[in-house]
Structure formats: structure tokens, C-alpha cells
Amino acid sequence: MNKLYVLLLLSLFISCKKKNQDIPQIEKPLPAIVITDAKSISIDTVLINSFKSKMLKQFYLSSDNKTIWGNPAKRSYILSQLKNSEELGLNPNDYHVKKMKSFEVRFNILSDRELAEYDLLLTHNFEKYIIHLYEGKLNPKYLYGNWALEDKSFDVNTALVKSFNRNTIDSLVQNIQPKTQTYKQLLQALKLINNFPEDDISTIGFTEKIILNDTNSSLINIKKRLLYWNDMSGNDNLTEIYDQKTFESIKKFQARHGLPADGVIGASTIHALNFSKEKRKHQIIANLERWRWYPNELSENYFIINIPNFSLHVVENQDTTAVRNVVVGTSKRRTPVLTSTLKSIVFNPTWTVPPTILKEDVVPAMKRNRNYLKNKNITIYDTAGHVVDPANWNINKPRKYRYIQSPGYYNSLGLIKIMFPNNYSVYLHDTNHRNYFERSNRSLSSGCVRVENPLELAQHILDDSKNWPKERIDTIIASKKTTTTKITKKYKLYQWYWTAWSEKNELIFRYDVYDLDEDLYSKLRK
Known part of the structure; x- marks a missing residue:
């Protein structure tokens, strides 16, 4: 009998628990939209539901299912933003601009149903545009298995209602975009490349290295490329001779592309020269998308690694306090893209x-x-x-x-590793191949990031000359005993991927080591 009673109570508990789980969550109501326009009509809920958007349905509850875009200035602003969205690297075709313009030119003679449909299209596409600007069109979690970025959340309905009521829709568009310098540099890069004329320069073939004073038929098209990208100025008679002027221009081109600026025209330089304006534009747009995946604002203190640039910068209070060359994973053993927090340093690691x-x-x-x-x-x-x-x-x-x-100078991790939480078992570390840092292409590791002069960086991180003088670190290293210490100062780690930006009104590009750019661009334009 007691067993039966216990079973009865258990079944009631499970039943109640299931019922509680079935209770729908009550969404927080939006602020009411203040409609000041003279003309506002009711929208049939069937028409709202036809968009199959829960977000849109919730939005119009705040206006009591009435149209809100009666003001011509507000409509004009939205249409202008969506039409010119390409200036931000977005695709106007994603926002049904042509269809909405056809409604706008007939606005004064639209039927009530057409007015309602136009209103819904304006809201739906403008919110989509805002979301794309804030967090990107695509989600990297569904594109890559080795990208672990912090989630970005944004209540677009509440933001739009508030900006609508305050008449600050233009401020909303500005405020939701990333505040980082690289994002701004990418927008400038897109503007710069759009000002270049169309190019029709033939592909440059490569057979052998070209050095100063050589004669080579490829130099005619090489010079055309240098003139096109403004790496070479003035007039040139386009001879087949590799003269001093072209030599200096090649070095400038190489520096912009992260290549050894030695003036030797090899396979890597030819590969970079053969990029068309359109391909470079694709690259910039792909990088704009990535920077919308990243946090809008960076931490006060942080390490930021650009994988294709093979570089690490330490930034504290908006000041770059250390710069290091790094070695990253090969294309087969890629370094993961992630955001984390530095936790500890291990001296003499096994x-x-x-x-x-x-x-x-x-x-x-x-x-x-x-x-x-x-x-x-x-x-x-x-x-x-x-x-x-x-x-x-x-x-x-x-x-x-x-x-x-065992620990030691020739250990694969070198003398030190810097730990941070992640799901890929990677960390920053020293290396027993210290000559790798002299190479220009440093995509050489098995996934972890190897850092140049890491002991100096460790002392910098620990940031306490009394407790962590150089002598103490040297003593620990000499002992060959594995020693772990916590990092007390909070540093975020941004281990990211970008291959384009601009500096001083010049376009900067890096080799796409994991071949991600063109694939991402094609997905953005689907």
C-alpha cells in the first residue's frame, strides 16, 4: 500500500512538472508606439501572420495593430538606408527595396491593404537590416566547427519602438554598429575600393623570380597593377625592364600585403597582384561581416590575435603596450577563432x-x-x-x-604556456622552433598559438615587479620545475580572423591562410 502511495505521488509530481513546462512564457510587453501621423489604419492580423515572423507580430501589438510609417521623412530615411546598405557591405536585395519603392511612388493612392503591406515591409526589412548591422547576416556557429565567440543578443523590437518614439532612428543605426577601430577601418576600406575604376588588366603569369634590373615580359602587366593600386605614381612607359622605380613600388605593395618587402617578385607577390578590384571588395565585405560577429566594444585590457597577420597586440586602457609575432595553425590544423579570458601562466610546462x-x-x-x-x-x-x-x-x-x-628549453611548448578556458585544448606558448618567427608565412603550428619572447610577456602580464621580478622568473625556469601561477589582472583574449582593413587611406590586405573569404562572401550574397 505504501509503495502504491509513493508511486501515486510520483506520478502526480511528474504530471505537474510537465504541465508547468507546457505553460507558455509570458513575453515582456513592448513600450507603446506613439503615432502622431494623421493617417493610420488597422492591419488585418492575417496579413501580419502571413510574414511568419513572431518578432513582427509582437512589434505590431505595441501599435495596436495599426500602421506607423505615415511620416514621409521616416519612410524616406528607411528606404535610403536600405538602398545604400551596400556602402556598409550589406546587400540591398536582402531588404526588398524595389518592391517598397514601388509602394512609395504610389503612396497617396495606395489602398488600405497596400498601405498595411507597405508598413509591414518597412518594419520587417528595417529590423532585418538593424540585426544584420549588429550581429551579422550569418551565424559563425553554423558555418565553422572551430569558432567559439560570445553570443550577441539584441532586443530589436524594443530598440526600434524607443527610437521611433524619440525620433532617433538615425542614432539607432549608428549606435548598434561595432565601435572598434578595425570595423571603422573596414568601412573606410570599402569606400576607398569603391572609388577605384573598373580594372581589365590581364592575369600575370609566373615562371621565375624577378629581381632588380631583370627583363621580363610580365613586368608590363605588373606595372599596370602597381599604377592601378597607386603603389606606383606618375607615368610609366611600361617597359619590360625591372627598374628602380618599379622596385620601390613593389616594396610598397609587398608591405601593404604583409609580404617581405624585399623587392623580389616571387609567387606570393604575383598571387597578391592578380587580385582584381572585385575580389578585393569581396574580401572587405567578408571581413565586415566577421567584425559584426565580434563584440561591439572591446574590454579595457586585452590580448588580440589576428591569425592571418600572425600578430598579437596587448592593449591596456586603449594603449598598445606590447606587440609580438606569433605562429598559428596550418590549414589542416587550424587555430580556432574564440573569445576567452586569460587565467594562468605555467612555467616549465610538460x-x-x-x-x-x-x-x-x-x-x-x-x-x-x-x-x-x-x-x-x-x-x-x-x-x-x-x-x-x-x-x-x-x-x-x-x-x-x-x-x-619533460620540461626544458627543447620542450615543444618551450619554457612557458598561457592558459585560458576553451573547448579546443589550445593555449598560447613558447616554442622549441624559435627560428619560425623569422619567417613571413607563420602558419606552421598544430593549432595552438606560439608567441615570440613569451617570458617578457609573462612578466608584463603578472604586472608586479615586487613579486614577479625577472630574477624570480629566471630562477623558476632554471629549476625546470613545473610552476603555475594565476593571472590576477583581467585580460580578455580575442583570437580572431581578419584579412583586410585600411590605414592612412591605404588598403591593407593579408593572405587568407584558411581560405575563408570568398566562401563567406558567396554565402552572404545568396
């Missing part, structure tokens, strides 16, 4: 071989030479924690072991 490197590097090497791991100071441990002699290592079950490299 290194545990990750699964991908085990499969692709270690196992093939061990098949060739059983002493491969021993030569790299890596110890094999079985599941019980016992050391395994390489001769007894089971080649058919490599995943049943742990592979740990």
Missing part, C-alpha cells in the same frame, strides 16, 4: 602529445624508429602510470598510452 599529432606524426615516426620518442625526451606511460620501454610499445594500440615530454 607537454602531452595530443591525439591528432599522435596519429599523424608520432605513430608513423615510431614505426620507422622505436627511439623516436626517447630522442625527443618523451616518456611513454601505460594506463597504470608505469613507464613503458619503447621496445615494448604496442604499435597496434597507440591510444592506450600517454606520451609526456
Whole structure:
């Protein structure tokens, strides 16, 4: 009997819980729209529902399902914004501009149903435009498996109602866009490239490097490109001779594209020269979209890594306090794009071989030479924690072991790693390949970011000369003992990806190391 009673109570509890879950959440009501225009008509709910937008339906509850865009100045502003949305890298075709313009030119003779439809189109497309400006048209979570950015939320209905009532719709458009300098530089880059004429320069072929005073038939089109992009000024007779003027112009072009500014015309320089105006414009638009995915404003103190630029900047109170070259992941082992917070520094870290490197590097090497791991100071441990002699290592079950490299100068992580929460098991670290920082293309790692001169950076992060003088860090390193310390000062980490911007009215581009730009642009224009 007692068991039956308990079962009855349990079933009632589950039933009540299910009913509670079925109760719809009551949405917070919007502020009421103040309609001051003389002409305002009711909109049939069937017409509102035909848009299949819960957001639109909720918006018109705030106007008691009446039209709101009777004011011609407000309509004109919205149509102008949507028509000129291409100036912000957006696509006017996404906002049904032609259809709305056809309503506008006939506004005074529209039927009530047409007035209602036009009103709905204005609201629906203007809100879509605002959302695109705030958080982008696409969601990176659905595009990439290794992008982890903080969610951006925005109550577009409330924002539009408030700006409508205050007559500050133009301020709304400005305020919802990113405040970061790079975003502003990208808008300027789009403006700059739109001022370039159409280009019809033939593709430049590449057969061999061209150096100063060489003669090469490709130099005619190379010079045309340099003149087109304003890297070379004045008139040029377009000879096939690589003269001093062209040499200096090539160095300027190379510097704008993050290439070694040595004046040698190689494959990388030819590749950059062969980009058309249209392709560069696509690149800028793709980068504008990315910057709308990122936070609108950055933290007070932060590390920002631009993966294609192979660079790290430390910014504190709007001042850049440190700059470092970095090494990032290869196209096959990409560095993830993420936002996080720096948590701790590990001096003299050990290194545990990750699964991908085990499969692709270690196992093939061990098949060739059983002493491969021993030569790299890596110890094999079985599941019980016992050391395994390489001769007894089971080649058919490599995943049943742990592979740990001892601390030291030649450890794969070098002398230090900087930790931050993420789902990809990546971190910033030193390296045993310190010559990599001398290369121009530093897409060389297995996903983590390797940082140049990291010990100096560690002292900078710890920011306390009394407790963390250089001598103390040197003593810890010399001990070869793994030591972890928390980072007390709050630094955000922005490990991001962008390949275009502008500086001093010049276009700046970087090689798209993960080949993302054109694919993103094509998705934006679908």
C-alpha cells in the first residue's frame, strides 16, 4: 500500500512538472508606439501572420495593430538606408527595396491593404537590416566547427519602438554598429575600393623570380597593377625592364600585403597582384561581416590575435603596450577563432602529445624508429602510470598510452604556456622552433598559438615587479620545475580572423591562410 502511495505521488509530481513546462512564457510587453501621423489604419492580423515572423507580430501589438510609417521623412530615411546598405557591405536585395519603392511612388493612392503591406515591409526589412548591422547576416556557429565567440543578443523590437518614439532612428543605426577601430577601418576600406575604376588588366603569369634590373615580359602587366593600386605614381612607359622605380613600388605593395618587402617578385607577390578590384571588395565585405560577429566594444585590457597577420597586440586602457609575432595553425590544423579570458601562466610546462599529432606524426615516426620518442625526451606511460620501454610499445594500440615530454628549453611548448578556458585544448606558448618567427608565412603550428619572447610577456602580464621580478622568473625556469601561477589582472583574449582593413587611406590586405573569404562572401550574397 505504501509503495502504491509513493508511486501515486510520483506520478502526480511528474504530471505537474510537465504541465508547468507546457505553460507558455509570458513575453515582456513592448513600450507603446506613439503615432502622431494623421493617417493610420488597422492591419488585418492575417496579413501580419502571413510574414511568419513572431518578432513582427509582437512589434505590431505595441501599435495596436495599426500602421506607423505615415511620416514621409521616416519612410524616406528607411528606404535610403536600405538602398545604400551596400556602402556598409550589406546587400540591398536582402531588404526588398524595389518592391517598397514601388509602394512609395504610389503612396497617396495606395489602398488600405497596400498601405498595411507597405508598413509591414518597412518594419520587417528595417529590423532585418538593424540585426544584420549588429550581429551579422550569418551565424559563425553554423558555418565553422572551430569558432567559439560570445553570443550577441539584441532586443530589436524594443530598440526600434524607443527610437521611433524619440525620433532617433538615425542614432539607432549608428549606435548598434561595432565601435572598434578595425570595423571603422573596414568601412573606410570599402569606400576607398569603391572609388577605384573598373580594372581589365590581364592575369600575370609566373615562371621565375624577378629581381632588380631583370627583363621580363610580365613586368608590363605588373606595372599596370602597381599604377592601378597607386603603389606606383606618375607615368610609366611600361617597359619590360625591372627598374628602380618599379622596385620601390613593389616594396610598397609587398608591405601593404604583409609580404617581405624585399623587392623580389616571387609567387606570393604575383598571387597578391592578380587580385582584381572585385575580389578585393569581396574580401572587405567578408571581413565586415566577421567584425559584426565580434563584440561591439572591446574590454579595457586585452590580448588580440589576428591569425592571418600572425600578430598579437596587448592593449591596456586603449594603449598598445606590447606587440609580438606569433605562429598559428596550418590549414589542416587550424587555430580556432574564440573569445576567452586569460587565467594562468605555467612555467616549465610538460607537454602531452595530443591525439591528432599522435596519429599523424608520432605513430608513423615510431614505426620507422622505436627511439623516436626517447630522442625527443618523451616518456611513454601505460594506463597504470608505469613507464613503458619503447621496445615494448604496442604499435597496434597507440591510444592506450600517454606520451609526456619533460620540461626544458627543447620542450615543444618551450619554457612557458598561457592558459585560458576553451573547448579546443589550445593555449598560447613558447616554442622549441624559435627560428619560425623569422619567417613571413607563420602558419606552421598544430593549432595552438606560439608567441615570440613569451617570458617578457609573462612578466608584463603578472604586472608586479615586487613579486614577479625577472630574477624570480629566471630562477623558476632554471629549476625546470613545473610552476603555475594565476593571472590576477583581467585580460580578455580575442583570437580572431581578419584579412583586410585600411590605414592612412591605404588598403591593407593579408593572405587568407584558411581560405575563408570568398566562401563567406558567396554565402552572404545568396
